[in-house]
Amino acid sequence: MTTTTMAPPTIATEDLACTFQVRQGMFKPKRPLKAVNGVSITVNKGEVLGLVGESGCGKSTLAKMLLGIQKPTGGRILIDGEPLDGLDRKAVARRIQPIFQDPYSSLNPRKSISSIISLPLRVHGVGGPADWERKVKEMMDLCGLPQRAYDGYPNQLSGGQRQRVAIARALVMRPEVVICDEPTSALDVSVQSQILNLLLDLQKELGLTYVLISHNLAVVQHIATRVAVMYLGRIIEQTDSETLFAAPRHPYTRALLDSVLTPEPGLGVPDAQLGATFPNPIDPPPGCTFHPRCPHAMPVCRQLAPRPLTVGGSMVECHLHDPEQATAA
């Protein structure tokens, strides 16, 4: 995907942060939990940014901030160059829409399919009932839903069809960006592939930009054009998909890729050698937060947080790739 260098990226975040105050016991004082801690990402029009990382790394908090439903405590988000906090909720919702993981809990069981899909149109006051019906039917067609489902209810649909309804609802306002938070994790393998195919088709047809959050790296590799790897609230590596999967640079990225079980019998279970468990985000380790699990940890990693190193379109935060540390070591 090429864009002119002049056009601002569809989404850009600058040093974005979100800190929660967490109480750990009834009489203990609140302590800060840095869920997202200085994240700078850019997503250009038509790109698919894959966001990967273990549970608790801050992926979903980042997604919520991009949707405008979680206020950042630091930094800012730019949509087409405009700061997000200058826009009202509706203006954000017109441009950015979510698709969630579980199509069983994300659809109101008491509303008909037509009323679920048309809700954004009604909220934004776009056109009248006749337009709504036309647009909803158009969207249902595009998402592969049978017209007879129009007056039906979510309980009459299978999991895959429900996810199609969620996708139709997200797209009916024709947003520029769709945040897909684990869109296929709750679905069966055979249904997952149908939804992934649909997402790919819709992207081409409507020129959409996706932010895809997934723990399934095979899915990310299949769909994403760029990938950002998150660890304890920070992006530790960000580059285009081919480079990342062919030559991961951060030891954590490598460990993640090594843990993927491809369906190749005889290879056995890989040993990712990430001995220690995920650290408590309230007490992150000093220096590089990954050092207790890193097989290549150096003395400097325990003291000094690595700085982001950007070469071309690729970014990595690791002392191993820092020329200054390499000469010192």
Add this chain to the structure above:
Amino acid sequence: MTEPAGFSLEVENLTVSIPLAAGTLRAVRGISFQVNQGETLCIVGESGCGKSLTSLALMGLLPAKAVRGADRLTLNGVDLTALSERQMSDVRGESMAMIFQEPMTSLNPAYTIGNQLEEALRRHRRVSRTEARERAIYLLEKVGITAAASRLQQYPHQLSGGLRQRVMIAMALMCGPDLLICDEPTTALDVTIQAQILHLLRDLQREFNMAIILITHDLGVVARMADRVAVMYAGEIVETGTAAEVFAAPSHPYTRGLLQCIPIPGRTRRGEHLGSIPGVVPSLVGEIAGCAFANRCPHAAAACRSEPPARDLGPGRMVRCVLEPGALPQMEPA
């Protein structure tokens, strides 16, 4: 396949039916398999195919209204269908144990890890508290938990998901069972933790010479863990074989469909359409005439309206399909 040395589980024509207002739901429709000592059988299938009910039927833990039937269900030669509820509960935990998908809901939040581990042993053996405690510490260390002695005082909520699953495994091993049934043991975990837990299961299997039945929907897990594979669809086993056989030459159209649905780096190209299986699983209420997969099968023919034959393709290799093996076009190699 070696002669079953000491242990084996033999299942013939196992059925699980659940009477409903609309008719009888035939969730498991006559499946047969065997598991030998030290071997891993993976049962793979999508939701609703009956794989979890199969494991509950083996353990005698089916919901009250579900009805189990079997021509043969023996563990080490003991007929499990003839046992009373009390005898069955002696077998459970002692000879066969089970771990579940969600470790948080299968541990009791009101008791310490130590209580729950020790109970698992003291329920079956006449051992002292100290002995039980020692066994618990030994196994917690075996499953890779550091500072095991101090963990005994902790409650489940104080542990992470990966640690809880390790505790579950340790608990299942307290009596040294011959058979460990794992129902989606790593589905709720991160990929990095998944690899660690699967590694652990492999190591423990070797060390204790256990048989493992691993139930999963993840073909990656199947490929890496299974000695033998049974593919289930709509309550039936549609294909069996060694992992190498099934992945290299899937012979049932459903198995092929599943393998074509998943993105495989190197085989599928980015942005390209993945294969899919159109349609939905048929309702399992009442009888199914002919092949249950026929309505979704790209090779369906008139012959599929009658019961498909279980074709014997060699020792332990079976496919339930009207198509001659070799009639299917070659799949691209991985």
